Amino acid sequence: MPARFKDLCLDANDHQALADWWCVAMGYVRKDVHEPPRDGSVRPAEWPVPLVDPAGRGPLIWVNPVAEKKAVKNRVHFDVDGDTEELLGLGATLVRRKDDEIGWDILADPEGNEFCVFAPR
16 A cells, blocks of 8 residues: 555645634634643644544644645545535635536635535435
8 A cells, every 4th residue: 555545734825714714614623722732832823733523533634824825726625514504604605506517515715725515414
C-alpha cells in the first residue's frame, strides 16, 4: 500500500474565521480546545487550525492560512449530509440547487470553497 488517507485540508485567507465557520456548520471543535496540549502551551494564531469531530467519527480537518484568493472551482471538495437552508443562514452561498441532473445542492463556504449538501438520511 503506497498511501493511506490521513487528514482533510482547507486553504483560507482568514483561517481563524473559516475554522470557526466549519465548527458551527459541522459541529466540530478546535483540537486545542478539545484536546489541550499537556504542557499548557497555546497554538499561535498564525498556525493552521486543526478541527476535530468531538464524537470521533469524522476526519481531522486542517484550516491553513494562505495569501492567495481562491480562483477556480475546487477539484476536491466536502460532501456533507445537512440542511441547505441552515447552512445558507450561517453564511454559505448557493452555487447550484438540486435539479433533474444532480440530486444534491452545491454551496460554497464564506471563502468560496465548494461543498455538496445531501439531505440527511
